[in-house]
């Protein structure tokens with residue numbers, strides 16, 4: 001199985017990128033996870049949507065070819081970062097490659113609520129007509145890593161908190177079932 005990750009932070013030391021790398025390594029036996037480059041996409045411009053730039057065509061092709069999408073994102077001002085919204089806006093036009101595509105969201109933050117408010121916004125965006133992603137129901141399936149600095153081990157390179165990882169194991173298995181049964 002092949003999945004693609006969209007990471008909503010461009011920061012070199014991003015905990016959300018490190019979360020993506022944790023999942024990439026932890027589930028190597030279950031799926032291959034490529035991390036898309038959304039930081040170089042130009043701002044969405046409706047004048048260009050019929051003839052999108054190469055970076056957008058590449059991302060669109062990667063998403064179309066993937067069995068599912070993981071979104072690992074910070075919360076910015078109680079919502080999603082502009083870089084992620086921009087990528088989703090591009091993907092919501094043209095071939096609309098997210099329609100019916102299984103998408104699982106997760107987020108990490110140093111704060112108490114682990115991006116949950118941002119993920120509520122994200123869920124609305126992912127339900128919009130141009131996206132219509134296939135998602136697990138939110139109850140019991142939210143992955144929100146609060147107080148992230150305490151949960152990333154030695155040097156903070158990977159998520160190491162066992163309780164959080166056990167929860168993610170369960171949700172990822174449900175997500176893989178969603179993919180298999182769609």
Ligand SMILES: Cc1cc2nc3c(=O)[nH]c(=O)nc-3n(C[C@H](O)[C@H](O)[C@H](O)COP(=O)(O)O)c2cc1C
Pocket residue numbers: 009010011013014015016017073074075076077078079108109110111112113114115
């Ligand atoms: C513009 C901006 C807005 C932010 N807004 C929130 C917020 O609404 N909720 C929150 O928990 N953290 C917020 N933060 C703090 C981020 O959670 C923190 O910087 C986090 O480490 C960013 O994720 P990253 O490490 O993947 O880059 C904000 C940070 C920035 C730069």
